Amino acid sequence: MKKAPEQILIVDDNTDTLQMLSRKIVSKGWSSLLATDVSQALQLLDAGGIDLVLTDYKMPKITGLELIRHLNSHYPNIPVIMITGYPSIEGAVEAVKVGAEEYLSKPFTDEELFKAIDAAIVKVRQRKTRTQEIPTNPYGLIGNSEQMQELYRKIHKSTTNNATVLIHGESGTGKELVARAIHYHSHHSKAPFVPVNCGAIPETLLEAELFGYLKGSFTGANETRAGYFLTADGGSIFLDEISETSLSMQVKLLRVLQDRQVYMIGSKTPRKVNVRIIAATNKDLPLLVKQGGFRDDLFFRLNVLPIYIPPLREHPEDISMLINHFLKKYSSENSLPIPSISDDTINSMLTYTWPGNVRELENLIYRMVILCEGQQIGISDLPEHMKFSINQTPNLLRSLAEVEQEYISAVLASVNDNKSLAANILGIDRKTLYNKLKDFEN
Ligand SMILES: Nc1ncnc2c1ncn2[C@@H]1O[C@H](COP(=O)(O)OP(=O)(O)OP(=O)(O)O)[C@@H](O)[C@H]1O
Ligand SMILES: [Mg+2]
Known part of the structure; x- marks a missing residue:
């Protein structure tokens, strides 16, 4: 039931930088795809599923600016964060002019990186909410389960x-x-x-x-x-x-x-x-x-x-659609912009058991729309009793081998099964990776 993590495409000609960024991003629970040049990035974009692009400005053949232009015309819903190699105001201005949502100038701290990603993801959410068609049925009830x-x-x-x-x-x-x-x-x-x-x-x-x-x-x-x-x-x-x-x-x-x-x-x-x-x-x-x-x-x-x-807990797959429906309804009734909702808040709404069912959810969204006045809705806006479902402790009943297998599979998936890159990220050599994969099969 948990929502899939955002998929971030990282584009940089320097593989060390790529891996460093990927490790940081994966450590925060997002998933990453890596490209060492723009044409590789375009291939990955064509394959679909990318929510956000993080790209270097200066690359040998085609620059990050060209990538942003391409994204603007072909994938207007995918925001871009541009990394400028030197603290150049011109570079930053140009990046923003052609449509980058955020830019980071090297060197930047982890905190600055995560802040830029968070801000861009809010935009992804807003665009998705705006463009997501809410299917209704002829009876005006919401839910497709x-x-x-x-x-x-x-x-x-x-x-x-x-x-x-x-x-x-x-x-x-x-x-x-x-x-x-x-x-x-x-x-x-x-x-x-x-x-x-x-x-x-x-x-x-x-x-x-x-x-x-x-x-x-x-x-x-x-x-x-x-x-x-x-x-x-x-x-x-x-x-x-x-x-x-x-x-x-x-x-x-x-x-x-x-x-x-x-x-x-x-x-x-x-x-x-x-x-x-x-x-x-x-x-x-x-x-x-x-x-x-x-x-x-x-x-x-x-x-x-x-x-x-x-009851709602028997069809939680309809919760997102109901949230979107009531966000739209109460924002437009009160002439307020549709607010976005932070990831952790959405997650806790998806895992909450809703004893008061749709009415409870409807009342909550109504309150949030009124109180937040278009600002992002966060965990602190949830009533106390709902905060219990947040930060659930990870499943602690798994063996180290199980955790290792899961983690390796996740890294491999994030680099399109590229074993050398995965081995690099994992900090092991390719032979060790192959041996481990063989072990998993047995
Ligand atoms: N599937 C749905 N789609 C959209 N809105 C819904 C849906 N189900 C319930 N609601 C909304 O939830 C609120 C409660 O619905 P309703 O009054 O019909 O529930 P009820 O089962 O009669 O509740 P009670 O047992 O408390 O009388 C209403 O505002 C209704 O519009
Ligand atoms: Mg009733």
């Missing part, structure tokens, strides 16, 4: 018939959003969608609210009122938190479901209602049925088309 696709199939199925739907999902997973999606895509969409929070209305009032009453049928009934069922006639009623209804109310609901008619309080004449019923719960209804808290006959009547919405 297999679990969400399954949800969309279920929603689609329920829009083509009139069966009662029971939506089950943890708090904040989008139950109401799904209920609305079903209504507005079904043939009931022209008539009202009426949401009723069964948990929020006191038991004594619920009956009057749902079925309506005739004037004078009880003290306080000063006028005749249609209840939610009649209001929703021709449309859909959304019975949210259905598990919160009392057993006696469940009997009354069962009658409506069976007979498709309601008795207003104070009336002996039933009124026909043509209503699509969508119920929702965050409770385990079958368990409640077993424990006697929910009638099994009502459960079976409701559960004709069950729809399960997975």
